[in-house]
Amino acid sequence: MIRSDIQLDAKGLACPMPIVRTKKAMNDVAEGQVLEVQATDKGSTADLAAWAKTVGHQYIGTHEEGDVLYHYIRKCSQETNAAADKSFEQVISNEEITSRDGLILDVREAAEFAFGHVPGAKSIPLGELDGRLSELDKDQEIYVICRTGTRSDMAAHLLAENGFKKVYNVLPGMNNWNGELSKDF
Amino acid sequence: MTVKKITAAQVARKVIEHKELFILDVRNNDAFEDWKIEGHNFEYLNIPYFELLDGVEDILEKIPTDKEVLVVCAKEGSSLMVAEMLSDAGLDVSYLEGGMKSWSMYLEPIKVGDLTNGGELYQFVRLGKGCLSYMAISEGEAAIIDAVRFTDVFTNFAKEKGVEIKHVFDTHLHADHISGGREIAAQTGAAYYLPPKDAEEVVFEYKPLTDGLTITLGSSNIEVGALYSPGHTIGSTSFVIDSKYLLTGDILFIDSIGRPDLAGLAEDWVGDLRDTLYSRYRELAESLIVLPAHFMVIEELNEDGTVAKHLGELFAENHGLNIEDEAEFRKTVTDNLPPQPNAYQQIRQVNMGKMTPDHEELIEMEIGPNRCAVR
Numbered sequence: 001m002i003r004s005d006i007q008l009d010a011k012g013l014a015c016p017m018p019i020v021r022t023k024k025a026m027n028d029v030a031e032g033q034v035l036e037v038q039a040t041d042k043g044s045t046a047d048l049a050a051w052a053k054t055v056g057h058q059y060i061g062t063h064e065e066g067d068v069l070y071h072y073i074r075k076c077s078q079e080t081n082a083a084a085d086k087s088f089e090q091v092i093s094n095e096e097i098t099s100r101d102g103l104i105l106d107v108r109e110a111a112e113f114a115f116g117h118v119p120g121a122k123s124i125p126l127g128e129l130d131g132r133l134s135e136l137d138k139d140q141e142i143y144v145i146c147r148t149g150t151r152s153d154m155a156a157h158l159l160a161e162n163g164f165k166k167v168y169n170v171l172p173g174m175n176n177w178n179g180e181l182s183k184d185f
Numbered sequence: 186m187t188v189k190k191i192t193a194a195q196v197a198r199k200v201i202e203h204k205e206l207f208i209l210d211v212r213n214n215d216a217f218e219d220w221k222i223e224g225h226n227f228e229y230l231n232i233p234y235f236e237l238l239d240g241v242e243d244i245l246e247k248i249p250t251d252k253e254v255l256v257v258c259a260k261e262g263s264s265l266m267v268a269e270m271l272s273d274a275g276l277d278v279s280y281l282e283g284g285m286k287s288w289s290m291y292l293e294p295i296k297v298g299d300l301t302n303g304g305e306l307y308q309f310v311r312l313g314k315g316c317l318s319y320m321a322i323s324e325g326e327a328a329i330i331d332a333v334r335f336t337d338v339f340t341n342f343a344k345e346k347g348v349e350i351k352h353v354f355d356t357h358l359h360a361d362h363i364s365g366g367r368e369i370a371a372q373t374g375a376a377y378y379l380p381p382k383d384a385e386e387v388v389f390e391y392k393p394l395t396d397g398l399t400i401t402l403g404s405s406n407i408e409v410g411a412l413y414s415p416g417h418t419i420g421s422t423s424f425v426i427d428s429k430y431l432l433t434g435d436i437l438f439i440d441s442i443g444r445p446d447l448a449g450l451a452e453d454w455v456g457d458l459r460d461t462l463y464s465r466y467r468e469l470a471e472s473l474i475v476l477p478a479h480f481m482v483i484e485e486l487n488e489d490g491t492v493a494k495h496l497g498e499l500f501a502e503n504h505g506l507n508i509e510d511e512a513e514f515r516k517t518v519t520d521n522l523p524p525q526p527n528a529y530q531q532i533r534q535v536n537m538g539k540m541t542p543d544h545e546e547l548i549e550m551e552i553g554p555n556r557c558a559v560r
Contacts, residue, residue: 015260015262015263016235016263017262019234023238046215047213050233054235054236
């Protein structure tokens with residue numbers, strides 16, 4: 001099971017209905033949250049990915065189980081897509097973290113993590129970080145990573161404000177990750 | 186305005202008769218770029234249906250009002266939705282029944298010519314996929330070559346013509362489409378022939394199609410003779426029918442030649458391909474009419490919709506037959522090959538009888554263009 005915020009059952013529906021329903025369901029999804037679309041129409045994979053691209057949402061991926069396709073889409077608006085200013089000072093490159101000791105903290109949503117993360121990384125979505133600080137070690141190096149560096153920037157600030165000293169924002173982030181990837185299914 | 190439904194057969198007539206048509210293809214861009222309905226006088230606009238969910242106002246001015254407009258999608262649903270929206274906006278439009286799926290499956294039988302003593306040769310043109318199948322008829326008997334999987338088209342056609350299907354051949358083990366040969370043979374009691382060198386892994390009984398094999402049709406003894414012509418596959422075999430027609434399978438096309446890599450052995454078979462095209466075929470009469478198992482582009486169709494040309498003309502015009510330098514030939518047919526056909530490995534497994542997918546899976550495997558050639 002891949003975690004998502006809202007689920008849509010579009011099983012048994014033929015094109016164009018899976019996309020029509022997805023578009024409607026997206027209205028109830030909050031910015032940054034993940035919608036799971038369950039569909040059986042094979043063409044829905046390519047169409048959902050292309051549709052998400054045209055409207056600016058992030059198509060995370062599709063996982064097939066039996067006859068059912070599970071599509072994951074993260075809601076993004078224009079603002080989140082624009083490269084926001086990153087202000088956390090301690091940064092580190094994608095390449096550098098692989099050779100270092102410490103914790104790679106992935107603050108993307110659970111579904112994004114499931115479809116591909118740095119091997120050994122720990123997943124705490126940004127929205128849950130505040131409540132899960134106790135899981136982290138203040139003396140350990142923490143390399144915070146997300147898709148483009150924006151969420152990890154916010155997470156790094158949050159950690160620093162809570163007394164974490166050895167925090168780095170990893171840039172440019174998973175979007176440009178060329179190294180090994182682990183998947184959760 | 187009402188929305189009209191157009192069938193694949195009606196679109197096929199428009200292609201063959203060089204009619205004008207404006208196609209609004211509402212599939213996603215990748216699908217459209219990969220494969221579309223080709224026509225000599227067709228115009229296209231590709232806007233994915235999911236960009237039109239909020240309305241069609243933005244595209245109205247791009248759609249002509251003085252031309253027939255056909256909305257096309259993968260299976261029908263989205264084209265119907267968009268056609269209705271356009272109709273509500275006051276336009277007169279049609280949609281394609283069954284979408285590209287039905288286009289991919291449609292076969293148009295066209296008579297290629299007469300055989301001795303009243304016999305006939307038909308070409309079954311699968312416009313959406315570029316596959317060509319053949320039926321030779323003489324005095325109550327028929328032979329079928331390279332049948333595609335829509336077996337009832339052939340069996341019904343034979344019934345209409347009042348002939349009994351006696352022989353069913355595949356020129357080679359196909360990799361781009363699923364053969365209907367074995368099933369037709371099973372349904373009609375005809376013999377099914379395959380080249381043994383292509384059939385080493387098949388899991389069913391067949392008759393060996395070997396060099397020099399001849400069968401005769403009817404009491405006029407119309408001769409269908411096999412000519413071993415390897416290169417696309419190691420078993421590829423051509424046919425000469427009634428000393429007039431040369432069925433080349435996937436070895437020689439009108440404007441291209443076969444590719445040697447679909448069974449994974451481009452390097453091994455390139456020499457065979459060269460021999461077939463530059464030696465074996467050279468010994469044949471130039472007046473033979475070449476009938477290939479595929480066409481790649483709509484320009485290869487003749488005025489009557491058939492795909493056929495004299496061997497002599499191909500020797501003069503087909504680039505693949507005019508590469509004098511052997512090294513350059515080798516390079517042409519092994520380097521920079523076009524992408525391989527969709528699911529070609531699975532299709533080979535199906536044609537060997539090793540996989541028996543259900544109906545929907547078969548359709549899925551055959552989606553897209555055939556890509557069997559090198560230009």
